[in-house]
Amino acid sequence: MIMELKHSVLKTQASANYELLDSGDGEKLERYGEYVLRRPDPQALWKKSLSEDEWKKADGYFFRENGKTGWKKSVSMPNEWQISFDDLYFNIKPTAFKHTGVFPEQESNWKWIKEVVKKSGRPVKILNLFGYTGGATLAGLSAGAEVTHIDASKSTITWAKENAVLSGLKDMPVRWLVDDARKFVTREIKRGNKYDAIIMDPPSFGRGGKGEVWEIEGDMMKLIDDCAKILSDKPLFFLINGYASGYSAESYKNILSPTVEKYGGEMEFGELTIEESKSGRLLPCGIFARWNA
Numbered sequence: 001m002i003m004e005l006k007h008s009v010l011k012t013q014a015s016a017n018y019e020l021l022d023s024g025d026g027e028k029l030e031r032y033g034e035y036v037l038r039r040p041d042p043q044a045l046w047k048k049s050l051s052e053d054e055w056k057k058a059d060g061y062f063f064r065e066n067g068k069t070g071w072k073k074s075v076s077m078p079n080e081w082q083i084s085f086d087d088l089y090f091n092i093k094p095t096a097f098k099h100t101g102v103f104p105e106q107e108s109n110w111k112w113i114k115e116v117v118k119k120s121g122r123p124v125k126i127l128n129l130f131g132y133t134g135g136a137t138l139a140g141l142s143a144g145a146e147v148t149h150i151d152a153s154k155s156t157i158t159w160a161k162e163n164a165v166l167s168g169l170k171d172m173p174v175r176w177l178v179d180d181a182r183k184f185v186t187r188e189i190k191r192g193n194k195y196d197a198i199i200m201d202p203p204s205f206g207r208g209g210k211g212e213v214w215e216i217e218g219d220m221m222k223l224i225d226d227c228a229k230i231l232s233d234k235p236l237f238f239l240i241n242g243y244a245s246g247y248s249a250e251s252y253k254n255i256l257s258p259t260v261e262k263y264g265g266e267m268e269f270g271e272l273t274i275e276e277s278k279s280g281r282l283l284p285c286g287i288f289a290r291w292n293a
Helices: 104-120 135-142 154-166 181-191 216-228 249-263
Strands: 004-012 018-024 027-032 035-040 060-065 068-073 081-085 088-092 125-129 146-151 174-178 197-200 205-207 213-215 237-242 266-275 282-292
Touching: 004 104, 004 282, 081 104, 088 135, 088 154, 104 135, 104 197, 104 237, 104 266, 104 282, 125 135, 125 181, 125 216, 135 146, 135 154, 135 197, 146 154, 154 174, 181 216, 197 216, 216 249, 237 249, 249 266, 249 282
Parallel strands: 004 266, 035 060, 125 146, 125 197, 146 174, 197 237
Antiparallel strands: 018 027, 027 035, 060 068, 081 088, 205 213, 237 282, 266 282
16 A cells, blocks of 8 residues: 655644743743743754743753752742643643653644544544653544553652643543563564554653663664554554654654554654744754554
8 A cells, every 4th residue: 555755853842821922042942831931952953032031030940060950940939830732731840851741742742642532433442652641642532543652650649640631631532551662562463452552751761660761862763663463454643752862753753554564554754843933943842753544
C-alpha cells in the first residue's frame, strides 16, 4: 500500500492561558495563565527582543548557581496553579528540573489525537508510553478513547491523575500504571493484548523506578519493533515525540516507517515549535513523527 509523506512545522500560538513572550540568549520567557516564568532553553541561540527590564518582571526565575538549581519566586506566585489548553486542564508546578508539568508545544499533537479518534467512529484503545503528566492521555480520553498510561515515576502519574480530575475525565476508561515501558510491552505481547493506537515520548536517557536504564540509541528501535506486535488488525495511529539533541524528524520517520507502511495512510513528520506572540519567531522545541490510517 502507498503511504503518503508530509513534512510539517507544528506551531503552538498564544492563547488566554499560555504565551511565549520572548526568547534568546539561551532563555525563554513564558506566561502560564497569569504568571510569567523565565527559564533556560538551549535552542534559543539568537538575541532577545525584549529588554532585560521586561525579563526581570518575571514572577518565577529558574537559576543554576554554584552547583545548585531551583526557582526564585515572587511573593505573589503560588507553588502550583491551573491552566488549560482547550478542554484539557493542567496543574502547573515548577520543578527542580526547570519543567512546569506541561509541554505547550504538544498542543498540535493533542488536537490531532482528538480529531483522529473522533473521525474514526469506532472504539479506540490507546497505549501511551512515557506518559508524563498525561497531556496525550487526556486528549485521547476527551475524544472517547480507552487509554493505558505508562510511566516509571509514581509521582508523575499522581500528577497526571490530578490533571484528569481537573479536566473532568476521572471517570473515563483509563489505566494508570507505574511501569517500565519496555517490560510492559513485552508482557502485553505474551498476554496477547492489542492496541489501536500507540503514543510514545521517550527521553534520550532515563532510569526506571527499579533502576532500569533507558538509552534511546540502543532501546528505541527494539521498543518500536515490539510495539508493532501489539497493534490491532486495523491500527488507527502511531505517534512518536522526541527531544533528544542530535536527532532529526527524518530519523524518527525512518524508524517508524517499517512498522506502519504496510497499512498505507499518511506519515507526517517535522518540528514542534512555539510561536512568539509579538515577533512571530518560532522556538524549536522537539521533533515528531506521526502516522494515521
